[in-house]
Amino acid sequence: MVPxxxxxxxxxxxxxxxxxxxxxxxxxxxxxxxxxxxxxSIVFLAAVLTSAALWGFWPAVLAAVLSVAASMYFFYAxxxxxxxxxxxxxxxxxxxxxxxxxxxxxxxNVRAQGLEAxxxxxxxxALLAFSEALAESTSDAALHATVIGHLSPVLGNxxxxxxxxxxxxxxxxxxxxxxxxxxxxxxxxxxVMDGGEAALPGWRLERLVAAQHPVGVVAxxxxxxxxxxxxxxxxxxxxxxxxxxxxLRREIAxxxxxxxxxxxxxxxxxxxxxxxxxxxxxILGSATALESLEEQGDRRELVATIRxxxxxxxxxxxxVLDLTRIRAGQIAPxxxxxxxxxxxxxxxxxxxxxxxxHAVEVxxxxxxxxxRLDLFLMxxxxxxxxxxxxxxxxxxxxxxxxxxxxxxxxxLEVTDEGGGIRAGDxxxxxxxxxxxxxxxxxxxxxxxxxxxxxxxxxxxxxASVAALSAGPGRGATLRIRLPVPAGAPVEIPSDE
Amino acid sequence: MSEAMTRVLVVDDEPQIRKFLRLGLQGHGYAVLEAxxxxxxxxxxxxxxxxxxxxxxxxxxxxxxEVLSALREWSRxxxxxxxxxxxxxxxxxxxxLGADDYVVKPFGMPELLARIKAALxxxxxxxxxxxxxxxxxxxxxxxxxxxxxxxxxxxxxxxQYRLLQVLVSNAGxxxxxxxxxxxxxxxxxxxxxxxxxxxxxKLRSRIEAEPARPRYxxxxxxxxxxxxxxxxxxxxx
Numbered sequence: 068m069v070p071x072x073x074x075x076x077x078x079x080x081x082x083x084x085x086x087x088x089x090x091x092x093x094x095x096x097x098x099x100x101x102x103x104x105x106x107x108s109i110v111f112l113a114a115v116l117t118s119a120a121l122w123g124f125w126p127a128v129l130a131a132v133l134s135v136a137a138s139m140y141f142f143y144a145x146x147x148x149x150x151x152x153x154x155x156x157x158x159x160x161x162x163x164x165x166x167x168x169x170x171x172x173x174x175x176n177v178r179a180q181g182l183e184a185x186x187x188x189x190x191x192x193a194l195l196a197f198s199e200a201l202a203e204s205t206s207d208a209a210l211h212a213t214v215i216g217h218l219s220p221v222l223g224n225x226x227x228x229x230x231x232x233x234x235x236x237x238x239x240x241x242x243x244x245x246x247x248x249x250x251x252x253x254x255x256x257x258x259v260m261d262g263g264e265a266a267l268p269g270w271r272l273e274r275l276v277a278a279q280h281p282v283g284v285v286a287x288x289x290x291x292x293x294x295x296x297x298x299x300x301x302x303x304x305x306x307x308x309x310x311x312x313x314x315l316r317r318e319i320a321x322x323x324x325x326x327x328x329x330x331x332x333x334x335x336x337x338x339x340x341x342x343x344x345x346x347x348x349x350i351l352g353s354a355t356a357l358e359s360l361e362e363q364g365d366r367r368e369l370v371a372t373i374r375x376x377x378x379x380x381x382x383x384x385x386x387v388l389d390l391t392r393i394r395a396g397q398i399a400p401x402x403x404x405x406x407x408x409x410x411x412x413x414x415x416x417x418x419x420x421x422x423x424x425h426a427v428e429v430x431x432x433x434x435x436x437x438x439r440l441d442l443f444l445m446x447x448x449x450x451x452x453x454x455x456x457x458x459x460x461x462x463x464x465x466x467x468x469x470x471x472x473x474x475x476x477x478x479l480e481v482t483d484e485g486g487g488i489r490a491g492d493x494x495x496x497x498x499x500x501x502x503x504x505x506x507x508x509x510x511x512x513x514x515x516x517x518x519x520x521x522x523x524x525x526x527x528x529x530a531s532v533a534a535l536s537a538g539p540g541r542g543a544t545l546r547i548r549l550p551v552p553a554g555a556p557v558e559i560p561s562d563e
Numbered sequence: 564m565s566e567a568m569t570r571v572l573v574v575d576d577e578p579q580i581r582k583f584l585r586l587g588l589q590g591h592g593y594a595v596l597e598a599x600x601x602x603x604x605x606x607x608x609x610x611x612x613x614x615x616x617x618x619x620x621x622x623x624x625x626x627x628x629e630v631l632s633a634l635r636e637w638s639r640x641x642x643x644x645x646x647x648x649x650x651x652x653x654x655x656x657x658x659x660l661g662a663d664d665y666v667v668k669p670f671g672m673p674e675l676l677a678r679i680k681a682a683l684x685x686x687x688x689x690x691x692x693x694x695x696x697x698x699x700x701x702x703x704x705x706x707x708x709x710x711x712x713x714x715x716x717x718x719x720x721x722x723q724y725r726l727l728q729v730l731v732s733n734a735g736x737x738x739x740x741x742x743x744x745x746x747x748x749x750x751x752x753x754x755x756x757x758x759x760x761x762x763x764x765k766l767r768s769r770i771e772a773e774p775a776r777p778r779y780x781x782x783x784x785x786x787x788x789x790x791x792x793x794x795x796x797x798x799x800x
Contacts, residue, residue, distance in 0.1 A: 341621075344647055348669035349579035355671035356587030374671065381669050404757045406764065408775040409782040431775035433768065437760065442785045443651045 080122035081129050087114040088133040096141060107142040108134065108163035115167045119174030127171030134167070135160055190298045197302060201309040210313055211240030214285075214306045221294035221302060222271060222287040229256045230283040230310065236260050239283070248286065256284040275307035282311045332395045340388050347384065351377040379512070382454075386516040389447075390499060393523040400441035400527045404552070407435055407477060410442060411468060414449040421454055424462035430469040435477055439552040440528045448524040448532070451517040452481050452545045458511045459503060459543070460485035475551055482544040488536035496534055497522045518545075568594040569683065572613035574604040574630065575645065576623050584617065587672045593679075601625035605633055613640060615679060618662075620646040620653055628660055635661040641682040645670075654786045658739045665737070665786075681795065685735045688792075696731045698793050701770055701779050703731050712770050722747060723766050727790075730780065735792035737783045763788060 091114040095107050104110065111134030119127035139149050143156040151157055197217045204210035211228055219226040225245030229236045236257045238248045252272075255265035259272045260281050271291055275283045285303070354374040361367040392398060408431050415427065456466050464484035470477055488496060488503065495501050502515035525532040525547055536543040571593045573584045578599075585595045596611050598604040601622045608616065616634065620627035631642060641663040646653050654665050663682045666675055694706040700713040708724065710717045719727065729746045730738060740756045752758065763782075767774040778796065781789045 340647070344668065345577055346579070349577065349583060351669040351671060352580060352587070353583040355673060356583050356590065359587065359672045359676070360590040377669070378671075404760065406760060406782070409784060412776065412782065413784040429776055433774050435775075437757075446784055 080118070080126040084114070084118040084122060084126040084130040085133055087117055088130050088137060090114070091134075092137045092141060099142070104142070106159055108138050108159055111135075111138060112163070112167060112170070116170055116174055119171040120178055123178055124171055124175035127167070127175060131164065131167035131171065135164060138163070186295070190295065190301070193298070194301055194305060197305055201305065204309075207313060207317075208240070210309060214309070215240050215242050218285055218302060218306060219287070220292060221299045222273065222285060223291040224288060226285065226287040227252070228283060228285055229253070229260070231260070236284065252286050256286050260284050273303055275303060275310060277304075277307040277311035280311070282307050282314070329395070329397070333397060336388065336391055336395065336397070343384050343388075344381070347377060347381050351381060383514045383516075386514050386520060389520045390516050393520065398444070398523065398527045400444055402439045402441055402528070404437045405440050405442055405445075407431065407438055407470060407479065407549070410440070410446045410449060411470075411479075413442075413446045414453055415468075417446070417450050418453040418457065421457040422466065425457060425460060426463075426465040428465060428467045430467070432470065432472075435470060436472065436551045438477060438549050440530075440549065444524040444527055445530075448521040448528075448547070449479075449481075451521040452532075452547075454513075455517050455521075456481055456483040456485065456543075456545070458513065459483060472551065477549045477551060479547045479549065480544050481547075482542060484542045486543075487539045487541045488534055488543045489539055490536075493534045493536065497532075521545075568592060569615065570594045570596060570611065570613045571679065572596040572598060572604065572607055572611070572616045574598045574601075574616065574622070574627070575619040576600065576621070577619075580619070583672075584675075587675075588679075591676055599623075601627070601630045604630050608634060608638065608640070615683060616640055616642045617675075617679075618642055618644050620644060620657070628656060631657065631660045631662060639686075641686055643675075643678055643682060651785055654783075655739055655741075658737050658786055659741055663736060681735060681792075684794070685792070688734075696734060698734070698779055698791055699796055703727060705731065710770070717769050719766070719769060722762070723769065726762065726766055727770070730788060730790040734790045735795055737787050737789045739787035741787075743787060 088111065091111055095104060095110045098104060098110070099107070111130075115127050115130045115134060118130040136149070138160060139151050140147060143151045143153060143160075145152060151160065197213075200213045200217065201210065204213045211230075215226055215228055218228075219242050225242055227241040227245065227248045228239045229248075230239040231237075232239075236253070238253070241248065252267060252270055255267045255270070256272055258265040259274050260283070262274075262281070265272060269289050271287050271289050273285045273287075274281055275285060285306070351374060354370055354377055358367060358370045358374055361370055411429065411431060415422070415429070453466070460466065460483035466484075467482045468479070469482070470479045472478075486503075492503065496503055497518050499519040500515040501519075502510045502513065522532050528549070530547060530549045532545060532547045534543060534545055569592075571588055573581055573588070573595055574597075575581050575584070576599050581597050581599070585597065588595050596607050596613055598607050601624050604616075604618070604622075607613070618627050618630060622630070627644065627646075631644070634640065634642065642661070643664045643666060644653075644657040644662045645666050645668055646657075647668050657665055663685070664678050666678055694704070696703040696705065702711040702714075704710075705728065710719055710724065710727065725747045726743065729743060740759055741753045744753045744755060744759055748755070748758070763780065764774065767777055767780055770779060771777045779791055781791060783789055
């Protein structure tokens with residue numbers, strides 16, 4: 068800890084100053100026995116300067132006053148009398164007083180600067196030691212102990228360090244033997260952390276700030292030991308930076324581990340996806356090749372069944388993989404301004420075969436605003452809706468796709484003439500693995516993942532999807548609400 | 564194997580996929596060459612000069628894209644790219660590198676056969692270079708720069724006409740956003756896909772009866788646009 072200059076008057080310097088004047092007086096008196104000393108005050112200047120250099124200004128002033136008195140009393144005629152007869156001696160004393168005052172001031176300044184320099188050096192050394200100790204603290208616990216150890220001499224004891232943990236301030240460390248942090252201090256510290264004022268009698272609360280960002284609070288019991296304010300601020304700043312650095316380091320490490328985990332998961336999904344899809348591609352390809360070469364008949368029908376089921380399995384596997392990607396948090400939408408009609412047409416084209424037995428009516432107004440969406444996620448979501456409708460609506464029924472602008476959003480509706488949905492199931496149909504009834508009342512084929520994936524993809528686009536139905540037997544509507552992006556329409560370069 | 568048979572090079576590292584492609588294609592009158600790696604593919608392509616290449620993008624030694632760009636340095640042979648669905652971004656890259664078509668695995672033989680036929684036919688049509696393009700009620704007279712829809716002349720702005728012209732000269736084939744932007748607005752605008760979307764909407768309103776349900780100018784989601792040829796109009800999209 069750095070000593071702080073004491074401003075309280077102390078007796079010793081004055082006594083020593085007086086003694087040095089006495090000593091110089093005796094010496095001068097002895098000297099005048101052998102040599103004449105017309106300007107004896109010069110000799111007293113030695114005592115004044117010594118006092119100034121050693122003790123500062125006020126002891127030097129005392130020395131000067133005593134010197135003048137001694138000169139008048141002992142050396143200037145009339146001797147043993149404070150009066151001074153000789154005009155030259157009066158001048159002599161006047162000059163002495165001025166010179167003594169000036170030199171005392173100068174000497175005292177030099178002394179003060181020396182003291183200040185020493186104090187600063189000690190501050191710097193102490194801060195450096197603190198920095199080194201912080202740098203060497205490899206664990207959070209060690210870091211907190213170092214902070215407590217270096218702060219308690221300037222802030223007082225017992226001392227507590229409070230750091231944010233999961234959105235609230237919690238005690239992280241305290242000095243050895245400290246009692247548990249009282250609740251009211253904890254509450255006050257939380258207010259201080261949030262930038263508020265919290266005066267708590269008997270406690271001192273210091274906010275640790277790194278890069279204008281609060282990182283924690285130090286609570287210590289008053290009274291605090293005497294310490295230089297600059298030094299205290301510097302210590303607190305160092306502690307704040309070290310704590311912030313440790314937090315960032317931890318975050319980086321966590322992000323790296325998370326990134327590695329994600330990369331591993333992605334590699335696994337891709338590998339599983341390849342392993343499942345390659346044999347299926349060979350089965351489907353072989354079946355269709357065989358089918359295209361086979362004459363009409365039983366054999367061709369059997370091959371067609373293999374093809375049908377392979378296609379269905381391919382669809383199911385795709386859904387399971389999509390759900391795995393959603394669960395793994397791997398859905399990263401790439402939003403761009405797109406035409407809804409493009410997405411609807413692409414989904415219809417993909418589901419052409421599934422919708423072969425249904426009539427499809429599309430009513431998209433030509434002036435729909437462009438939307439900010441991920442093309443592929445939205446197309447996939449819509450394809451799943453179409454697939455679902457095709458499964459639940461009887462062959463020969465009509466599927467209607469319509470869109471309209473409503474309340475700052477484009478509302479896209481897909482309506483079927485299928486079995487409808489019970490009021491209690493309107494939300495459940497979006498649950499993974501939930502399967503509603505098909506046209507014949509039996510559970511519809513498939514994994515029950517289509518609409519769950521649809522909802523995840525729609526929501527990834529900042530949109531929402533809901534099911535509506537007038538009840539069993541009265542058809543159902545899937546309504547997707549797509550917000551219209553704010554901002555000016557796209558500027559087009561010259562049309563010429 | 565007679566000389567008249569069209570020779571197709573199949574590049575895929577999975578033997579089962581190669582096997583069904585070989586048997587399926589042979590069954591429909593094609594002669595099939597095979598390669599299991601990028602290195603093999605380029606060697607066979609140089610030595611045998613196939614008339615069409617079916618290229619899988621996931622190869623063991625090098626990426627399929629590299630085969631594609633190496634091929635395109637010296638050959639205009641139609642290339643049909645195969646890849647799995649979860650990698651939509653690959654489509655754009657394949658078309659930008661000069662692929663003629665793209666088929667998503669798993670696929671059925673009839674689909675592949677249709678795509679192969681279309682690619683081969685386009686090649687023949689491109690060699691002839693008709694000055695008059697017709698699909699359904701849309702007629703583009705490239706020599707006189709006149710566009711008619713159901714026998715009524717349609718006025719297009721110069722940029723709209725240029726866009727249509729680029730699509731006509733690649734009729735039946737997907738033209739990527741970048742290719743269209745580069746051809747119509749110049750290299751500086753290659754990434755302004757939003758401009759293109761707004762522009763296509765305008766062009767459709769002139770040439771399509773129902774712009775939201777286009778018959779001629781189709782969107783290839785996330786990749787680009789394709790102007791249908793008459794036989795694509797009659798067949799499946």
